[in-house]
Amino acid sequence: MTEFDWTAVTNNLPFLMQGLFLTFQLTILAMVGGILLGTVLAILRLSAPAPVPQLIAGYVNGLRAMPLILVIFWFYLLVPLALGRPVGAFPSALIAFTLFEAAYYSEIIRAGIQGVARGQLQAALASGLSYAQAMRYIVLPQAFRAMLPILLTQSIILFQDTSLVYVVGLRDFLTAANIVASRDQRPVEMYLFIAAVYLVLCAGGSFAVRRLQRRLAR
């Protein structure tokens, strides 16, 4: 057995970091967009007149039934067609992730809103707040507080899922590592390295979630 040789990793660090940066960029933008859109979907599903809730339920269940990789690929093909011009792999992937994650986030947020005691909404409305104000000041802050751990867990899954963007030719962290590994013929070191990075980031995230959970439980 040959010795470990980490130069493949160290020599290519800038390239790998570019991949990691893209992974983070996609994760954070899709997380913010997904949570915002998911909140709107959840509120509409709970309070809009028919047929809006039914349409949203169809959207949510439809997307959740589909493999993410298909959705990414689909948007890569569809978004340029819909807009009539090319948009590039990153925007199309970002749109795909945002819409896909919104389906999951909206279910989490819907449960969170329903978990806030009904009397809280009534008390807010009784004091003269509009429905939107009651949501903003009373219901959503409580719902998000309760949901934070689940939302973050979902975001860690999102972080891992971003590696699927290789199908549209984007170089996320994992894809960048793949390229280096096959070019420099040092797959073992490379995959050990990226496994370690994913492990540290995800374990760190999970640890933060558990701490947060404990703090909120007090």
Next chain:
Amino acid sequence: MIEMHEVDKWYGTHNVLKRCTTHVAKGEVVVVCGPSGSGKSTLIKTVNGLEPFQGGRITVDGQAVTTSGRDLTRLRARIGMVFQSFELYPHMTVLDNVCLAQTVVLKRPRSEAEAKTEALLRRVGMIDHARKHPGQLSGGQQQRVAIARALAMDPIAMLFDEPTSALDPEMINEVLDVMTELALEGMTMMVVTHEMGFARRVAHRVVFMDDGQIVEDRSKDAFFDHPETDRAQLFLSKILHH
């Protein structure tokens, strides 16, 4: 001040309010009582449109209670409501609980809202707890804050839905005292309660409900001394002898 005329409400096929007619004059205190499930909470929540109703008419200060829209929101801001389970906002301090609707709905400047809040908290004996969260307070303390929160909007009438039912016995009086004081100052009040002592001391009229109907609606003395219906007699004998 509050006029209810033949109010009808259904949950599906279940007729929970049956042609309920009553009123609360300005400065009057009306106690609503009756067995559990008779529709008291539903009735009082129709007054500020928290519960929609299908038939009849309700007006407050001459304004019709609609089912939605800006007019209803504006009307609600003028009617205070106190709930059985307090419903203070757990993520806010006592101060913010009382300030919120003042700043958001009435657009009072924060300093003015805080001054008003402090005066009211002092009045209900809660000024020392202004920076606490509701979870740190006893039930009686929370309910007094909830009353201050409602009063902060300068309401033209107050609705109470069993304000002491969730309290430990030793805390009931601290809340009833605040309510009594409010009544003596001439506040228009509609109070769902089983506290017959309070009703005897403070109420002008008593409305007795059973099975979605207003069975008796009479002056306090007439109700307590000579309940007309068997149902009211039975209710009174049960509640006074335990």
